[in-house]
Amino acid sequence: LVFRAAEAFFSTTSIAPGVRIILEKKIPVAAGLGGGSSDAAAVLLGLNRLYAAEMEPEGLADIGLKLGADVPFFLQDCSGALATGIGESLRQVDPIRNYWILLVNPGFAVSTKWAYENFPLTSYSNPFILARGRKMDGNFMLSSPGLFEELGNDLEAVTINRYPEIGYIKKELKKAGAVTALMSGSGPTVFGLFPGKKEAQHGFEQFAREYGDNVFLVRPYIP
Structure with missing residues (x-):
């Protein structure tokens, strides 16, 4: 999914690809924790910053949604969101606190x-x-x-x-x-x-x- 995210970013921005990504997992794989989706989101955010592509959040979310329904959530700068649709429609909400x-x-x-x-x-x-x-x-x-x-x-x-x-x-x-x-x-x-x-x-x-x-x-x- 990390490779697909990078591939989608370069394809969308028409930037010549050339990046080395090292993935270090700290949570179990295939565990239902959104690990793959958060990795993909991190790649999109990182490449957007590294290459100064200046893609808007909506554009990154469009790429992310094609990779997985959970990816747009991990592109948000928040800790709580109400998701509708297949996960692409997000509204920030007050997060769980004191737990x-x-x-x-x-x-x-x-x-x-x-x-x-x-x-x-x-x-x-x-x-x-x-x-x-x-x-x-x-x-x-x-x-x-x-x-x-x-x-x-x-x-x-x-x-x-x-x-x-x-x-x-x-x-x-x-x-x-x-x-x-x-x-x-x-x-x-x-x-x-x-x-x-x-x-x-x-x-x-x-x-x-x-x-x-x-x-x-x-x-x-x-x-």
Whole structure:
């Protein structure tokens, strides 16, 4: 995806290609964390700056969308956004604050392509409805009271059915004190939101004993 991003940038700008890119991954691959999409976004932003191409954010987003639906989000200079459409329509929102995020990766990869191919889209023969949709007003915040109870990931129906360990991790995160726990993206990584550092650290130590280096304790990124 990094190569495709560079190729798309040079093709769009008509700049003669000539760059060496070294990719150093610090998160698990195929983990549902948007790693590939964020790498692609970093390449587009970096090349735009390196070559002083002065492409507008909208132009970069157009390139990014052709690479993947998540890429436009990672081109935004914000830590929270409400995405609609296939992810190309973004509205900045107040980010999650004052929470610790515990990420647990069970140690196996899940193909995003496989997850979406097996997702039961709504049709006449299969009336699958995304029931958790809600109207978001102008004051929508990721930290709004009661919002955590409404959060959901419809792809869990596909991935957990194939990999029940993800469901186990969700339950254990909630038992450890997370106010909510969900699979990230198409999986298999699961995240839990903790209101305090003490509970989060305790959860980290608990899961690290079982999953080792595939457990991460982080805070929200707020530029």
